[in-house]
Amino acid sequence: MDNLLMTYRxxxxxxxxxxxxVALAAFAVGCLQLMLTASSIIIPDLALRQxxxxxxxxxxxxxxxxxxxxxxxxxxxxxxxLPVFAACLVIFLGLQVRFSGxxxxxxxxxxxxxxxxAECGTVPGVACGAAAVLSLLFAGAPMQAASxxxxxxxxxxxxxxxxxxxxxxxxxxxxxxRAVEQRAAEAERTREEEAARRVEEERVRIAREVHDITAHxxxxxxxxxxxxxxxxxxxxxxxxxxxxxxxxTAKAALDDIRSMIGVLRHGDDAAETMxxxxxxxxxxxxxxxxxAGLDVTLDMAAYDRARVxxxxxxxxxxxxxxxxxxxxxxxxxxxVSLRFAVEDGAATxxxxxxxxxxxxxxxxxDMAASQLPxxxxxxxxxxxxxxxxxxxxxxxxxxxxxxxxxxxxxxSIPLRGxxx
Numbered sequence: 001m002d003n004l005l006m007t008y009r010x011x012x013x014x015x016x017x018x019x020x021x022v023a024l025a026a027f028a029v030g031c032l033q034l035m036l037t038a039s040s041i042i043i044p045d046l047a048l049r050q051x052x053x054x055x056x057x058x059x060x061x062x063x064x065x066x067x068x069x070x071x072x073x074x075x076x077x078x079x080x081x082l083p084v085f086a087a088c089l090v091i092f093l094g095l096q097v098r099f100s101g102x103x104x105x106x107x108x109x110x111x112x113x114x115x116x117x118a119e120c121g122t123v124p125g126v127a128c129g130a131a132a133v134l135s136l137l138f139a140g141a142p143m144q145a146a147s148x149x150x151x152x153x154x155x156x157x158x159x160x161x162x163x164x165x166x167x168x169x170x171x172x173x174x175x176x177x178r179a180v181e182q183r184a185a186e187a188e189r190t191r192e193e194e195a196a197r198r199v200e201e202e203r204v205r206i207a208r209e210v211h212d213i214t215a216h217x218x219x220x221x222x223x224x225x226x227x228x229x230x231x232x233x234x235x236x237x238x239x240x241x242x243x244x245x246x247x248x249t250a251k252a253a254l255d256d257i258r259s260m261i262g263v264l265r266h267g268d269d270a271a272e273t274m275x276x277x278x279x280x281x282x283x284x285x286x287x288x289x290x291x292a293g294l295d296v297t298l299d300m301a302a303y304d305r306a307r308v309x310x311x312x313x314x315x316x317x318x319x320x321x322x323x324x325x326x327x328x329x330x331x332x333x334x335x336v337s338l339r340f341a342v343e344d345g346a347a348t349x350x351x352x353x354x355x356x357x358x359x360x361x362x363x364x365x366d367m368a369a370s371q372l373p374x375x376x377x378x379x380x381x382x383x384x385x386x387x388x389x390x391x392x393x394x395x396x397x398x399x400x401x402x403x404x405x406x407x408x409x410x411x412s413i414p415l416r417g418x419x420x
Contacts, residue, residue, distance in 0.1 A: 023074040030067045030105040066095040070108035077115040085112035117167025129164040221246045278313040295335040302341035319386045323351035323409040331355025354406040
């Protein structure tokens with residue numbers, strides 16, 4: 001019940017001053033109305049005034065004090081809307097009977113009723129409006145002619161209804177403005193979250209690219225330098241070739257990283273000149289595996305590169321390179337089989353080695369990247385990164401121990417619908 005009798009809004013000094021000014025304005029309007037209706041300005045004909053029951057005297061001090069009593073509670077109207085309305089209405093009805101012959105203005109109860117509708121909502125506003133209408137209909141009336149009484153009551157009832165509608169309209173407007181502000185704040189917060197999400201996605205993408213470049217290239221450099229170390233005394237010429245190959249591999253990796261940094265610095269303009277690593281470099285991948293001492297089987301008979309979109313070709317090659325790097329670094333494999341193909345409207349890849357595996361059965365093709373196994377020795381995030389590359393293009397990916405041992409990576413990307 002307390003929340004109906006009192007609002008808990010924070011009232012500043014300015015709010016109290018505004019309500020005091022409203023009360024003074026209401027008193028001024030009431031005084032003006034009293035002076036006009038009690039004098040001969042509105043109805044100059046004396047006989048007509050006597051017929052209507054309107055006195056022809058200037059209101060005395062008691063009338064003005066009574067009028068002030070109907071508006072003084074308005075100072076507390078926004079903190080105690082319902083009690084203020086009840087007080088204004090009761091005082092008005094009582095003084096209207098007390099000062100018969102004077103048509104006192106209903107401005108006090110009118111402002112109080114508007115405040116109830118605006119502050120307390122529709123139901124309290126309608127209930128108070130109905131109470132005011134019934135009170136004005138059946139309460140005592142000043143000693144005036146029936147026609148004047150009817151006009152006065154009709155006017156006051158119409159004003160009460162208008163006050164309820166005005167209060168409801170103001171409350172609706174305030175609620176609409178508040179909702180718009182909340183939507184704007186929510187949109188701003190959503191934009192910030194979206195920007196943070198995009199930054200995080202870009203960070204992960206850059207980390208994945210750097211991982212792919214450095215993992216493959218440094219592994220190749222390490223293998224070539226290890227071979228050069230073994231051959232430096234027995235066959236200096238082959239050792240020199242191994243060192244030269246390692247240097248070329250390191251240089252290519254540095255070029256790739258410089259290109260990536262150029263994209264970060266200059267945006268899309270640099271991306272157009274960034275070298276695309278696709279299946280056109282599969283011979284280098286085969287050479288890398290053979291240089292690591294693995295027996296390689298490469299099957300591209302069913303792969304038509306002209307039919308495969310460049311971004312799909314690049315994704316498959318990147319996955320193949322990562323899988324081969326894992327086979328060399330982690331699986332301790334002796335043989336690796338690579339197969340690229342275009343089958344049933346999709347570009348497919350399979351990389352199978354005979355290494356140690358990771359002790360995890362082959363996972364379903366639609367499994368989330370976070371649920372896929374890691375590299376063969378359980379370290380790193382290479383397999384998860386491969387899965388992310390394939391899934392972002394709407395493809396399917398699976399990785400795990402093969403049926404005959406070793407590790408098996410399979411990927412399939414549809415040729416249509418991957419442009420995004």
